[in-house]
Amino acid sequence: GIIGGAGSKSGVIGETEIDYEEGTFTAIPADSSGNVDTTKQVVGQYTKVGRMVTIQFGKANVTTSGLTSSDVFRVNGLPFASNSMASGNQGWVGVASTARIPYPANDDIVATPYVVTGQSYIQFWKSGMDSYTGDILVSELNSGGSDYAVSITYFVA
DSSP states (O other), X not given: XXXXXXXXXEEEETXXXXXXXXXXXXXXEEETTSOBOGGXXXXXXXXEETTEEEEEEEEEEEOOTTSOTTSBEXXXXXXXXXXXXXXXXXXXXXXXXXXXXXXXXXXXXXXXXXXXXXXXXXXXXXXXXXXXXXXXXXGGSOTTOEEEEXXXXXXXX
16 A cells, blocks of 8 residues: 555555654753753654654753753653653663764763653763763753754654
8 A cells, every 4th residue: 555645644554544743842951850941942843653753853052041950951842752661760762863962071972862761851861981971960061052953763652
């Protein structure tokens, strides 16, 4: 069978109906205490095919205004919560293709965004030298502003 024509929001492959949706969402910098910085929010794009969602967004000059410095840095507002994994309430869900967060302590840090299991937000895992591994905290963002560009594919329930 064939998926519906150009611009179609659903279609059929053989006997299986395909759920297809695309749209925008608002990505909002936040901390793990629930504080948000709506002055630095940005519109992202998403495509959902069945249970698989791909999102893309980016923001330049993210600052920490109004966020708690000792908390984990997050980006709230994903269009769909990720599926839940059986073990625990946090995990790595999805595939991240891009992230850039200037990290003031060490230029060799790599920031990998991940969707937290069962949630609709992203956190960033830092890796590099041994002492610089873990979730990026608000206090660890570049004080002059950090940039990020993210593309992640993840699954929803």
